[in-house]
Amino acid sequence: MANVKSNLKVLVVGGTGYIGRRIMKESLAQGYPTYVLQRPAVEIGLDIEKLEMLLSLRSKGLILWRVRFPISKALSTPVKKVDVVICTISGVHFRSHNLMLQLKLVEAIKQAGNVKRFFPSEFGLDPSRMGHALEPGRVSFDEKMKIRKA
Numbered sequence: 001m002a003n004v005k006s007n008l009k010v011l012v013v014g015g016t017g018y019i020g021r022r023i024m025k026e027s028l029a030q031g032y033p034t035y036v037l038q039r040p041a042v043e044i045g046l047d048i049e050k051l052e053m054l055l056s057l058r059s060k061g062l063i064l065w066r067v068r069f070p071i072s073k074a075l076s077t078p079v080k081k082v083d084v085v086i087c088t089i090s091g092v093h094f095r096s097h098n099l100m101l102q103l104k105l106v107e108a109i110k111q112a113g114n115v116k117r118f119f120p121s122e123f124g125l126d127p128s129r130m131g132h133a134l135e136p137g138r139v140s141f142d143e144k145m146k147i148r149k150a
Contacts, residue, residue: 008032008083009084010034010035011034011082012034017088020036020088023088024036025057033061036063036065037075038066076112079109080112082114083116084116084117085118089101100146102121105118
């Protein structure tokens with residue numbers, strides 16, 4: 001059993017993706033109570049690999065919260081229970097740009113008032129240094145800056 005370094009509770013958004021699954025596993029291994037948002041099967045289809053992974057991690061203490069996307073009011077419940085929110089969603093899986101869904105997450109964090117640290121989904125280049133980027137990539141950097149400012 002892992003040592004609990006603190007009583008911080010962690011919420012991972014995008015936990016079944018490439019980066020999110022690794023963050024969830026490490027958070028649990030470090031002994032942190034870890035929550036993950038899970039979209040209903042109607043929205044994601046039946047992905048046996050993801051389901052098996054979630055069930056395996058649930059047996060190790062992972063707490064699942066079902067939330068419909070775009071992120072609904074139900075998001076406030078898990079956010080109120082955690083100290084750290086780590087968002088690992090990518091910008092390519094939904095018709096509407098996924099990264100901007102994080103603004104709803106920021107709104108829930110501000111309303112809850114208890115989150116000590118938020119790590120937005122900004123993997124890759126620093127958007128504040130990409131003012132010279134060309135289209136179509138420019139859109140992603142602009143959206144990441146909106147999230148950072150929020």
